[in-house]
Every structure is written in C-alpha cells, then in structure tokens.
Amino acid sequence: MLIPCRNEAVAIARVIADFRAALPDAAIHVCDNNSTDATAAIAAAAGAFVGREELPGKGHVMRRMFRDIEADFYLTVDGDGTYDAEAAPAMIALALAEGCDLVNAIRREEASAAYRFGHRFGNRVLTGMVRHIFGARVQDMLSGYKLLSRRFVKSFPALSRGFDIETEITVHALELSLPVGHVEAPYRARPLGSESKLDTWRDGLRILGMIVRLIRHERPLACFGGLGVALALFSLALGLPVVAEFLRTGLVPRLPTAVAAMGLMLAAMMAIVTGLVLDTVTRGRREMRMLAYLQAPSRR
Numbered sequence: 568m569l570i571p572c573r574n575e576a577v578a579i580a581r582v583i584a585d586f587r588a589a590l591p592d593a594a595i596h597v598c599d600n601n602s603t604d605a606t607a608a609i610a611a612a613a614g615a616f617v618g619r620e621e622l623p624g625k626g627h628v629m630r631r632m633f634r635d636i637e638a639d640f641y642l643t644v645d646g647d648g649t650y651d652a653e654a655a656p657a658m659i660a661l662a663l664a665e666g667c668d669l670v671n672a673i674r675r676e677e678a679s680a681a682y683r684f685g686h687r688f689g690n691r692v693l694t695g696m697v698r699h700i701f702g703a704r705v706q707d708m709l710s711g712y713k714l715l716s717r718r719f720v721k722s723f724p725a726l727s728r729g730f731d732i733e734t735e736i737t738v739h740a741l742e743l744s745l746p747v748g749h750v751e752a753p754y755r756a757r758p759l760g761s762e763s764k765l766d767t768w769r770d771g772l773r774i775l776g777m778i779v780r781l782i783r784h785e786r787p788l789a790c791f792g793g794l795g796v797a798l799a800l801f802s803l804a805l806g807l808p809v810v811a812e813f814l815r816t817g818l819v820p821r822l823p824t825a826v827a828a829m830g831l832m833l834a835a836m837m838a839i840v841t842g843l844v845l846d847t848v849t850r851g852r853r854e855m856r857m858l859a860y861l862q863a864p865s866r867r
Contacts, residue, residue, distance in 0.1 A: 568586055568590060568593045568594065568595040568596065568642050568644075569596050569598070569629075569632045569636065569641055569642065569643045569644075570582060570583070570586075570595065570596065570597045570598070570610075570615070570643075570644055570645070570646045571598050571600060571625055571628035571629060571632065571643070571645070571646065572597060572598070572599060572600065572602070572606055572610075572645070572646030572647075573599070573600040573601060573602050573606070573623075574602045574603060574604050574606060575602070575606050575646040575647055575648075576602070576604040576605045576606045576609055577648075577758050578646060578647050578648030578757070578758050579597065579606050579609050579610050579613070579646050580609050580610075580612075580613045581648055581758075582644070582646050582647075582648050582652075583595055583597070583610060583613040583614065583615050584613065585651075585652035586642075586644070586652045586655060587614070588652065589652040589653055589655045589656060590642070590652075590655050590656065590659075593642070594616065594638070595614070595615040595616065596615065596616045596617075596618065596632060596636055597610040597615040597616070597617050597618070597646065598617075598618045598619065598620055598628045598631060598632050599617060599618070599619050599620070600619075600620050600623060600624070600625075600627070600628045601619075601620075601621065601623060606646075607619070618631065618632070618635065622728075624727075624728040624729040624730075625729055625730050625732055626725065626726075626727035626728040626729050626730075626731065626732040626735075627728055629643065629725060629727075629732050630725040633720045633723065633725055638717065639716075639717050640659060640662060640714055640715070640716060640717070641714070641715045641716075641717070641719075641720050642655055642658065642659070642713075642714050642715075643711070643712070643713050643714075643715065644711060644712050645711040645712070647757050647758075648755065648757065648758050649754055649755050649756070649757055650672065650711070650712040650752060650754065650755075651752050651753040651754075651755070654672055654712070654750055654751075654752035654753075655714075657750050658670040658672065658714040658748075658750050659714060661748045661750060662714055662716065662748065665746060665748055666746050666865070667714075667716070667746045667747060667748035668715065668716040668718055668719040668740065668745040668746055668747070669705075669713065669714070669715055669716075669719060669736070669737075669740045669745060669746075669747045669748070670713065670714040670747075670748045670749070670750060671705060671706065671707060671708075671710055671712075671713055671737075671747065671748070671749050671750075672707075672710050672712035672713065672749075672750055672751070672752040673706050673707045673710065673749050673750070673751045673752065674707055674710055674712075674752065674753075674754035675751050675752065675753050675754060676753075676754050689709075689771045689774075690707065690708070690709045693708065693709065693734070693771070693774050693775065693778065694706070694707065694708040694709065696775075696778055697734065697737055697738065697741075697778060700778075700782060700786070701737075701738050701741040701742065701781075701785070702741040704740075704741060704747050705737045705740065705741065705747055705749075706749055707749075708733060708734060708737045709730070709733045709734075709774070710733070711733065712752060713733075713736065715736070716863075717863050717864070718860050718861075718863040718864075718865065719739070719740070719745065719860070721859060721860070721862070721863045722739075722743070722856050722857070722859040722860035722863070723735075723736070723739050724739075724856075727777060729770060729773055730770045730773065730774065731770075731773050731774045731776070731777035733774075734774050734777045734778060734781070735777060735781070738781045738785065739856075742785055742853060743853070743856060743857055743860060745860075784849065785849060785853075786849075787841075787842050787845035787846050787848075787849055788842040788843060788845070788846040789842075790842065791838045791839065791841045791842030791845065792838070792839055792842040792843075794835075794838045795834075795835040795836065795837075795838035795839035795842065796835070796839075797835075798831050798832070798834050798835035798838060799831075799832060799835035799836075801831055802828045802829075802831035802832040802835060803828075803832075805824055805827055805828040805831065806824075806825065806828030806829070806832070809821055809824055809825045809828065
C-alpha cells in the first residue's frame with residue numbers, strides 16, 4: 568500500500584485506518600514529499616512506514632517508492648481521503664483472477680464538490696487523447712487510485728516528475744499490451760482544511776506535454792512521418808507552379824520559391840528517415856521493457 572502525500576495532516580490518519588481495515592495484511596507505506604505540517608508524524612503514529620522524498624512532485628515520490636519497496640502488488644492512493652478503501656479488496660481480487668498488471672479505479676462522484684469542473688473536463692480530454700492514440704483500454708486515466716503488479720513496477724521507468732506520472736503509467740501498460748482491469752469506486756470531497764495540489768492549467772499543460780513527448784517517443788514514425796508528409800505537400804504546393812513555368816518557358820522567374828520548395832522537400836525526407844530510424848530504436852526499447860517485465864514472477 569503506497570500513499571504519496573504532502574501536507575495531508577487533516578486526512579492521513581483516517582486514510583491509513585481505512586486501508587488497514589480493508590487490507591489488514593498489507594504493509595502501508597507513506598512517502599512524505601516535503602510536508603510543512605505534521606503529516607509525517609501523524610502517519611508514523613498511525614503505524615505506517617514513513618519515507619521521505621526531497622524532490623517535489625508526485626512523479627519523484629512514486630519513483631522513490633517503486634525503487635525502495637518490494638511487494639507482490641502495489642496499491643497506490645492519494646493521501647487526501649477522497650478515495651474509498653472498500654474498493655481495494657475488489658481491485659486485488661480482479662488482479663488475481665484475471666492476471667491484470669494494472670487495475671484502475673474509475674471515480675464515481677459522491678458529492679458535487681468532489682471533482683471540480685476543470686479537473687473533470689481536463690481528465691476527459693486528456694484521457695480521450697490517450698485512448699485515441701495509444702488504445703482505448705483505459706478509462707479515467709488520471710485517477711490516483713491504482714493497483715500495479717510487481718511485473719509492472721519493475722519494468723516501468725517512471726521518468727515523470729509530477730502528476731503526469733498517471734499518463735506515463737497508462738501508456739506503459741498500453742504499449743506493452745499488458746492486461747488491464749477497472750473497478751468503479753466512490754470519490755468523495757476533500758475534508759475541510761485539505762487543499763488540492765493539482766493546478767488545473769499548470770498540471771493540465773504538463774500532462775499534455777507528457778502526451779506529446781510519449782507520442783514522439785513511442786510513435787516516432789507516425790510523429791516524424793506525419794511531419795514529413797506535411798512538409799512534402801507544402802513543398803509540392805510551392806514547387807509545382809515553378810516547375811510548370813520552367814517546362815513552359817525554360818525560365819525560373821521565382822528562384823527564392825524554388826529554393827524554398829527544395830529545402831522543404833529535403834526537410835521532409837529527413838523527417839521521414841528520422842522517423843524510420845527512431846521507430847527501430849523504439850522497438851528495441853519496448854523489447855527491453857518486455858524482457859524486464861518477464862523477469863519478475865507472475866502472481867496468477
């Protein structure tokens with residue numbers, strides 16, 4: 568049981584108690600991310616194993632916990648008290664029954680204040696983009712309530728720094744074609760005195776940037792090939808009238824246009840070749856991740 572948190576003194580004791588009741592045999596780890604309140608002390612008093620990550624951001628916290636903690640399953644949840652611990656046994660049961668490496672909790676709002684409109688809209692847009700590009704097997708991508716297998720964690724590079732870690736987790740599962748499951752879980756309003764660390768615009772743009780980077784890294788042929796085709800079409804639009812004029816009169820009256828068209832066509836060819844080369848590199852990286860995944864024993 569992994570709980571990344573910063574300044575969650577209001578909710579952390581309740582979160583630990585709820586998950587200890589739901590999963591009495593689980594080890595509960597809290598990673599404090601530079602809290603300025605009593606979060607770490609309260610978590611320790613509640614019986615959790617408390618670690619610390621100095622670098623700010625959920626991605627840094629998750630990477631630290633994945634690196635330092637050994638387990639068969641990793642249940643991750645935010646420490647703000649918004650997620651229902653009673654869904655945890657069902658998530659573990661689904662992972663064991665169907666061999667899922669990722670079980671994602673789909674949030675079901677219990678109060679209108681639980682999920683701000685900006686967060687809801689951004690989640691739908693960003694999840695829709697990932698489903699369209701990488702595969703439609705994951706819902707509610709930005710949910711902070713997930714169950715990951717040991718195989719998943721030990722093959723997952725975890726390069727994100729902030730809330731974009733959820734996007735990276737999703738794309739890792741989709742790119743390796745890992746078994747994915749979903750469990751619906753209630754989503755409550757934050758307790759009084761607790762403030763969200765997620766900024767709608769800043770973190771939304773960061774997640775969008777992560778999606779763009781993952782497209783470039785995981786779909787380089789489509790990315791650079793599409794750029795190459797666009798440049799080639801632009802080059803033809805500029806160059807064909809110049810070629811037609813030359814064939815008709817033997818003159819090149821628009822030399823700058825001809826040079827620009829040639830430059831664009833060369834850039835298009837370079838983009839397509841770059842996409843082909845990077846596609847080969849990406850396949851090799853994907854094979855290495857799959858080999859790392861297969862080295863960990865299965866719990867099914």
